[in-house]
Amino acid sequence: MSERITPNRHDAEHYKPVPEQLLRPAAERETPDWRRFDVAARRFGELIAAGIAEATGQRQDIRSGTARCIAHVLGRCLGRESALADFARTGEGDYETLREEYLCLHNDEGVTASTQELIDWLGTHLIRQQHPDARSATYVEAYPPRLDNILVPTGIEVGDWYLRINVPGIYGTKDIQDLTETLGELSVKRDAALRAYLSLPDTNAMSGDIMQDFHDCYLGVFATFEEAIHELAEVDERERDVFTYAEDRQLVIEQMNPDYEALREQVADAFDLVEEEDRIYVFHK
Template sequence: MNEHETTAASAVERSRDERLSDRADFRRLEVALERHAEPIADGIAYALEKHTDIGDEAARHIAHVLGRGLGNEGPLTEFAETGEGYYLSLRDAYLELYKDPRATPVAKELIDWFGTYLIQREGIGTGRRFMNPHMAPKLGQLLVRTQIPLGDERFLINVPGTWDSGDEDDVSGQLADLQLPEDEALQAFLALPDVSAGAEDIMEAFHGCFVGRYDSFKAAINDLAGVPALEADLEALMEKHDLAYGIVEVLLSCVEDHMTERYDFADHKGYTYVFQK
């Protein structure tokens, strides 16, 4: 695990404040689960066996159960009936249950499965999961790409899957205080797939990882790997041994592969920003 992953993982493991829902009914949720237990259990068993997410059928059964816990109306119930829904509305609905201190481990596990399924279906995850692929998913260990408005612009950041609209509003204010709109290097850093905007030490991590800004990816590689010096050394070697020009050359693709193992490169607003992994 690299430094970015450590930063992100520590952030996503932190739970946000619990919030008591005034409409959640976990007894009604449990009754609904008894009626839908078999298709849900089958879907989860298949997902665990294949190391994948649950399928559409299991997701709709889970949505029905969760919807019952919120009064049998709203986006979760609509998803259960149609298989369609707006991610942000669905997310805020199931997180209302998830963050309620009365939520049972079983209810939270259902939400972990459903939320992870939804994020993958919508294609809004960063592709980085800070969890064991052989175990049930944990929604809080999944980063989700989102855009936050600050001033006249929108900025791409990654937030834990357990964050709702209120949490995103909170971090927007914090990033405004950090002058995100004026700091393009910080913008590039926050868009890296394994960096969570919710990390407590985000600025410390940023300053510790930031290497520099370059006019292009090639310019960054040339500087970091010392390509011009390597080419000069090769030219001198060929002259010394009376070799034809070009018979020996730097294999740039190998140099690039080596550099991308050590650094993260982010193209942002016409420049390439480099960060230590």
């Protein structure tokens, strides 16, 4: 659910994560030194390959040691002062800063496909550390992992609204800034239904046609969860069926009370219900 930003939002009870558009991109660096990368890759290649083989065999994320080893090899391209090199040494680092560095390498004209795969492994590991429940951008999750397939929960500010959206891990600060401007042009701050849709964990805000995606999924708006569930679960029809069944057997039922919690679990397989500005917005899955 999105939130309107209040003047005292920096107080503890109103604290929000720093929105993406306020984060500084990584400092400008020289062209990556791929020769130094090649030297380090030959030295640590077997260790990295063993870590990836272990992860692949169990179809899981790489271990932290393998991630740090990959970061060390990649960090050789950028120097000892890089965030990647520091992460390799300490196992700690700011995700956004690390992301800007490894995406710079991922998109460099001198990068090889095998190096991009290493970056996919490292980036996905860092994302999973912060967002273990991050969804896939496609119906079938890619494995081995790819940065363009994992959706990263991302905070942005559009006007006076703080939004929590989901962006594929292949996009960096500049892309997210451009998306923020686009959402502003779409008047998302005045469109509660669109804000509700963007908050869904499997909505890809970078799909390329977010408004078409929205209209394809949007079903309607209701005053309460009970009203929405009543309609989606066709409670009136269920009640008629029960009354008819009872009458055919000479039984009298004076009152029925729907179990809305149980019905909500049933409709959750086909619909997403999102509360936004005290109303319930419903979307097809």
